[in-house]
Amino acid sequence: MTFWIIATAIAILSAAPLALALLRARGIVADSASAAEIEMKVYRDQLKEVDRDAARGVISEEDAKRARVEVSRRLLEADKARETKAKTTTAAPIWAAGALGTVLVVSGLWLYYDLGQPKREDLPLSYRLKMAEEIRANRPSQAEIEQTRPSSPPIQEPDERLMTLVGQLRTALETRPDDLQGHILLARNEAVIGNYDRAYAAQQEVIRIKGPGATADDYADLADMMILAAGGYVSPEAEEALSKALSRDPQNGTAIYYSGMMFAQNGRPDMTFKLWRPLLNSSAADDPWVPPVRAQIEAVAQAAGVRYTLPPAPAADGLRGPTQEDIDATAEMTPEERQDMIRGMVDGLSARLANEGGSPEEWGRLISSLAMLGDTERARAIWNEAQVIFGPSPEALAVVRQGAERAGLVE
Known part of the structure; x- marks a missing residue:
């Protein structure tokens, strides 16, 4: 009932200015006619005044004649203007304003009844939260969803x-x-x-x-595989695995990401945003959940009623050294195998810089590494290329130059 009262009030307020405009136009016409009558009465009084002045001898007969002609001319022009305005201006009747307002109000209510949802209940926050919990509690199981939805595509053919x-x-x-x-x-x-x-x-x-x-990673991997098998759907069984992962490691990025996705699928974008925003702020650029979070978090924030601007993407850390596993693996290598491993890492860095670009530090490291491997000509070619790329920035070029100095290409 409250909605209908508000809607009717809005419709009346929308129609009121139009009705007032019609009434004001009627008043303007009446005011114009009244002004013309007053002007003509003034001219008639002036004619009588001229006749009285001539009778008393205040003005000569010649001056009185000229005055009568001038005043009579103005009187005729005023009368002609009044008649013209009366013919060209027609005031709308009072009932037209009422009819217009009624039509607007009734048509607006009819359109809402025909196109809207007048019988839909109000959805206060508490009711929407209750609905979200019911949807989450009654959603399909892992086995049910696998029967109706295709799984995600394979990682590789x-x-x-x-x-x-x-x-x-x-x-x-x-x-x-x-x-x-x-x-x-x-x-x-x-x-x-x-x-x-x-x-x-x-x-x-x-x-x-x-x-x-x-471990937490064991349960997070289990949830990941379940979700992929369900085509991206987070089932109750996958949610249970995520809960066990987070109970062991509350900062597990995979579990936090999928937990946020689960809330988004069940009508709680506010919870998704609360999970994803700190996750995004604390993640490295190459963490696997960063791209999907960045692609969805603004829409999630909007659905949650939060004003949020996605920060610039962090630059990937391309200068990270080998892991402890890499170091341990080289202990049992022959010198030739170790050299091949280093060359493979250098070739990988070279390919990435050629395809994606990189920081001045990475270019300098590539040049010095190639020289260390004895590939001086290739190091010199990359140094020449770097001078063209970083030439407009003396500070960046100075960083690359340090690598060229280590390689013995410049003094």
């Missing part, structure tokens, strides 16, 4: 050799159900070829074998 190896691994694990490394390997490779349902089944075995030692 599987080749025949990989398919054969995965099949052999499945067979081998049938007789070794407690082989932890085997199930870890199976889960990863099933996911690679797009068999996400088999992948999360293998990951469940990993968690079973580890028991209390299962």
